[in-house]
Amino acid sequence: MTTATAIASGRRVTEPELIARVLAGDRIAARELYDAHAPRVYRLAFRLTGDADLARESTQDVFVKAFRQLVNFRGDAALGTWLHRITVTVSANAMRKVKRMRERETDLDQRDVMGSHGSDDVDPVLRDKLHRAIDALPEIYRVTLIMHDIEGYTHIEIATSLGVAEGTCKSRLSLARGKLRAALSDLAEELEL
């Protein structure tokens, strides 16, 4: 039974079944796997790179790599976790190559547009400083902070995705937050926060 016939019969295809079909060359199964995971992968790539082109290229690379290496996927973790692990690596490599993130000049007006859905209670200057402080975090802290505080992954999910212990993940998050607080402290005092 192909994925097309499984879909047509209304039967839900399980993830291991889907993987087996992709490995057998079933194109619909590959597309279904992509549809199920691409929005989240793209989202994470965008959060990490902050650039639409880099996020798109990273997402493409993630799936090209994933399809090529799917035969080596052991299923110890969920497929999504495995994909997110590839996403973190690919996005970091993409950013290193382009060096656009740290060097790019985003003026305040653009930040305001990007932050149009933020709370009115947050001072725009403070928000901008926070964003720059996140950008300036060392990679391992930044990834952990973005995945946990921005994207809402659990410590277990992050630890599995990054291949580190859960405790390491928690301590990285704590250090990342400490660095952000330190970076904001002067301005926060000025604003009497």
Add this chain to the structure above:
Amino acid sequence: MTDERFDDLMRDAAHTYNVPPDMPPIEQMWQSIEEARRQQEQAAELGSVRPIVVKPLKRSLLQQSWLRMAAMLLLGLGLGRASVAVVAAPSSEATVAATPFKPETTVPAQYQLVTDHYLGQAAALLLALPGELSNKPADASFTTRADELLLQTRLLLDSPATSDPALRMLFEDLEIVLAQLVRLQADRDPTRIDMLYQALEQRDVIPRLRSAVVDRIAD
């Protein structure tokens, strides 16, 4: 800064820091992925040919059973092509002006009839799609038709009906679109609806389908 205030700032960052667009370019990325995979497969095929060529053969070539079978297959294909050329020879003038969707002369008539019927049904279904998506609740008969067409697509893809490469590509794209459509009926998630429209637009499915239908009617 208080812990509470810092937590507020981080919550704000979740809505303001590197915010991804609502709708990622799903279809555009998929096309690039497919293209990259195709190139990898081609490179792998080329790579696998090289060692076979340079590898010294210890036994006589025809002593190897797989090679004998491959030789017979090639001979069969060659004979088949030669016979097609003979059959097609009188209409060679028409071949020059052939449109991409002209069926090959070797496609049996019954497959051509089924393909014509299928294309008409697929065109009708996709043209009715915008109206169907505005219906709440979903029309069950629409899903049934899409189901049937999805199965037919696979059957036709596995048959001589799609020996024409352009028609085959259209069928492959239709298979993706129909699979998306069937899934959509169970769950009308706006993201999935958008993915379906992206697939239709970026693959030019409806114009290609219309052109295929018109070409076949003209025949």
